[in-house]
Structures are given as structure tokens and as C-alpha cells.
Amino acid sequence: MKILADDWHVLTGSYALDALPDPERAEFERHLQHCPSCEAEVRGLRETAARLAMAQALQPPPGMEQRVLAAAYRTRQLPPLPPEHLHHRPIPRRMTAFAAAASVAAAVGLGITQVSTQHKLESTQASDAAVTRVVTAPDARIEATSTSAGGSVTVVASTALREAVITSTGMVSLPAGRVYQVWVISPSGARSAGLMAGRSTLLASAVVPGDRIGITVEPAGGTSKPTTTPVAVLPA
Amino acid sequence: MPRMGGMSRPDIRQWQPPTEAEPDLVALVARVARGDHQAFELVYGELAGPVYGVVRQVLRDPAQSEEVAQEVLLEVWRTASRFDPARGSAAAWVLTIAHRRAVDRVRSESAGSRREQKAAATEMVPDDVAEVVAATLDHQRVRRCLDGLTELQRESVKLAYYGGYTYPQVAHLLGVALGTVKTRIRDGLIRMRDCMEVTW
Numbered sequence: 325m326k327i328l329a330d331d332w333h334v335l336t337g338s339y340a341l342d343a344l345p346d347p348e349r350a351e352f353e354r355h356l357q358h359c360p361s362c363e364a365e366v367r368g369l370r371e372t373a374a375r376l377a378m379a380q381a382l383q384p385p386p387g388m389e390q391r392v393l394a395a396a397y398r399t400r401q402l403p404p405l406p407p408e409h410l411h412h413r414p415i416p417r418r419m420t421a422f423a424a425a426a427s428v429a430a431a432v433g434l435g436i437t438q439v440s441t442q443h444k445l446e447s448t449q450a451s452d453a454a455v456t457r458v459v460t461a462p463d464a465r466i467e468a469t470s471t472s473a474g475g476s477v478t479v480v481a482s483t484a485l486r487e488a489v490i491t492s493t494g495m496v497s498l499p500a501g502r503v504y505q506v507w508v509i510s511p512s513g514a515r516s517a518g519l520m521a522g523r524s525t526l527l528a529s530a531v532v533p534g535d536r537i538g539i540t541v542e543p544a545g546g547t548s549k550p551t552t553t554p555v556a557v558l559p560a
Numbered sequence: 561m562p563r564m565g566g567m568s569r570p571d572i573r574q575w576q577p578p579t580e581a582e583p584d585l586v587a588l589v590a591r592v593a594r595g596d597h598q599a600f601e602l603v604y605g606e607l608a609g610p611v612y613g614v615v616r617q618v619l620r621d622p623a624q625s626e627e628v629a630q631e632v633l634l635e636v637w638r639t640a641s642r643f644d645p646a647r648g649s650a651a652a653w654v655l656t657i658a659h660r661r662a663v664d665r666v667r668s669e670s671a672g673s674r675r676e677q678k679a680a681a682t683e684m685v686p687d688d689v690a691e692v693v694a695a696t697l698d699h700q701r702v703r704r705c706l707d708g709l710t711e712l713q714r715e716s717v718k719l720a721y722y723g724g725y726t727y728p729q730v731a732h733l734l735g736v737a738l739g740t741v742k743t744r745i746r747d748g749l750i751r752m753r754d755c756m757e758v759t760w
Contacts, residue, residue: 334739337746338727342663343720345728369746371760372753374652376721377659379702380617381609385626388612392630394598402587404641476616506702512759547563549750557717 334550336362340369360538360557361550364513454527458482458489471495471539471556473504477535481560488531488560490539492520495555498541505542507550508560510535519546528560535560585650593640600637607651608633611658618662618724628665632658648760659721666724705755713748716741 332355338344339352356363380460458464461482475494481487489505498504504520508528517528520539528537538554585606592600605618611632616625636654643653706714712734719730 334742334746338720338742338747340749341717341720341745342660343725343727343745344732345726346667368753368760369749370648370656370760371652371758372749372756373659373721374649374655375698375702375756375758376717376752377614377655378610378651379699380613380722381698382613382616384612384629385607385622387606388626388630389601392604392608392633393601395630395634396600397597399592399634399638401637402639402641404593 330357333362333365333553336365337369340366340373350496359553360509360536361514361540361554363433364439364509364511365549367511367523368513441503454487455489458485458487458527461485467558467560469556469558473541473555475540477537477539477556477558479558479560481531483533486529486531488528488535488537489525490517490520490528490537491525492539495539501544502541503544504555505546505547505550507538507540507554508535509538509557514538514550516546531560533560586645589636589640589643589650589653592637593643603636603650603654604633607636607654610651610655614655614658615662617722618659618666624665627660628661628663629658632661635661652760659724667726701756702752705752708755709748709751710744712736712740713744713751716744717748717752720745 332352335344335352339349344352356366459480461484463484464480464482466478466480468476470476472493473495475492477492479492480489492504495504506517506520506526506528507514508517508531510532517537518526520526536557537560538550538557540550540552540554542551584702585603588599588603592603601727608629612629615628615632616622619625619628632654635657645649709717715734716730719733720727721724725733726744727741731738734741
């Protein structure tokens, strides 16, 4: 039996509260490695759980401090992990410069699909001029990856402009009532960059190095937080 | 020195969070990673109360709670170099270790049976024990935000976190389906996060 992405995602809360029984806890931890939106949500919920703990602070028993300090100063500390062991994700393969340039040129040429502003999604009214500004910025970086919904997605980002242009091609058409939604994922969570219908281009603002771009399938109109496993995630 | 009559019960020792502006825990933990004793004592001052409180909430038994709280704080000393500030606050890092240790202890059988004799599930450690819950802003805020949840969300979150139960155990205790509990825990916690304006 295959566990669906949505079933996994609903476990973020139980995981953050240490309420997953053991085999499931380990499975969910493996799933987290491949689900940036789950991971972002777990972080926020862990912080929330920490507030629940802060609210229950109690005076520790007398003498505990002395016992802890004495034990600590007799205990050797772990050395830092070498950098390659820090949290790393596989870097999506890069497109050839030619293919990337062609796809961006095509996006600019085709103009920008108007993004939905329903539900106050902070969608940007991208203009051709804005997209051109990003893709021609001297510090523009290009990342591309294939998506689990077919096709590929390309991100061109400029640190100086703090903007990123997201272009998709060839992703499967979704049934009525479903839409592709683009997210900017940072340590503080995921925020919507707008909705993508078929082949389209979005402009995301306030994008900083270290952010990632993710695309999920969401109910028509979009949601305020990702609710499914992304079909693609790539660095911004 | 003579006590001012009748203002408070003499046997109650309120846990007082340090009154200074909140120290930068991230910087302190970085100093702890370099073996700085003074920094560790400051971290202890900030977090020993919450660590002991949450462990005691789950385990109930004071002696066992102290033992686990000590292990947690020692773990903080030992693994300070592994704390990654990009992945969450220092307080959440420490309190995640604390809750998990308490829960691991509960789920080992012997501790579980001892604990069941101790107390019913959802009730909080009562306020009139010698160590009193701090009437901090955190406490009031959490209480207010918990009040904003539906009954089922609130009970699910409290049983899971303060009770240390797994979600199947919570489902059993509340007499609802597994899927319902998973959803209520997540929805309730998301609502708490938004109510408390958690920024991570």
C-alpha cells in the first residue's frame, strides 16, 4: 500500500509533538528528507510546541543546577560536524546554458500569465519589463529541474534585485479544481508566489540566497500554506 | 528577618524568568559549544525551568523528572556544536530534546506503568504543588490560544504534548478515528502557531 503525499503531510503535527509511534516516526523522518514543505511546517510547529513547554516552566529541584554543572564539566563535548554533513539536499541538475536561455527567452516572448489574486495570495503582477530585468541582471543565476508532474521548471534569480522568475513547461494539465501553486521556501516557512496555469511565468519578490522555490498542486484559488508534497523544489 | 504577614504562602517558590532583556540564546549556545562555563550557566538559567516543567508534565514523578531533565541539560552541553540556528530557535532545540526524552522514557514499559498510577491524562500538574507554574506572559498567552481551539483540537494537542501519548493512544482515549486525531492535532497546532505569531 502506498502512502499518499497528503497522508504524510497531515502527520507534521503529530511528529512535532512526538506523537508518532515508532515505526511511523522513522518513516516520516525519511519522508521529511524529500519534502521541504513538510520540513518547513515541522519547524514552525516545533517552535509552537516549545511555547507550550515554556508555559509550563517549573522551579527545578534544589541542587539540580550544581549536579548538572558538575556532570557537564566532567563530560567531553562533541566536535562540530564537518560541513559536508550539514543539511544538504541534492542539487538539481543544471540545464545547459543554451536550453535555459531558450526557455527564458520563450517565457519573455510569450508574456506573463496573469496570476490569481484570489484569497489575497501575494501574487505579483509581473510585467515583461520586470522579467526582462531579472533575466538580464548581471548576477542572474539559472537553475532548472524536471518535475514529478512532467516537464520542467526553470528559476532565474538575482540576489541584487531580490527577485526570481519561475517558468514551467510541459507539466501535466490538472483536473478542474486543481492548480499549480508556486512557493518561496525560507527558514521561516513557505509563502505563496502565486498560481501557475499551464505554461506560465511568475515573478517572486523578496527572494534571498538560501531560499528555495517549490511547486505544489493545490485546490483552485490556491492555499495560504502548501498542503501537498511539491512536484519540484529548486534553489532560488 | 520577619516575614510580611500573609501576603503569599511561604512554601511557594515562584519560578522567575530572568528579568534582564532576553539574552541571545543562539550566541550563548555557540559559546557553550566552545566549552564556556559561564555561557552554560546562563543557558541553564534560561531553560532549566521550562525543561524541568515539560518533563514533569509528561512523567509526573518528580524524581524521574529530575533525572531526565538533568540528562537533557547535559545533552545540551555535550551537543551544543551540533545546534544549527538556521533550523530553529535555541529554545525549541533544547525543548524538543526535553520532550522527546520524556516521551521515550514514558514509552519504555516500566516507566509507563509507574506513571499510570500517578495521574489522569489531561490535567496539568496542579498549581498548588510546592513548585508553582510561573505566571509568565507565555503561560497566559498559551492558555488564551488554547481557548481558541475547538474542544477536540485542544484535547488532542494537550494529550499528545502534555500527556506524551501517541496519536493512536489519543484516538483511543478520545474515542475518535485515527485520521480525525491526526488532522485535529495538525489543525490545532497550526492555529496555536498563528495565534502565538510564531515566526519560524
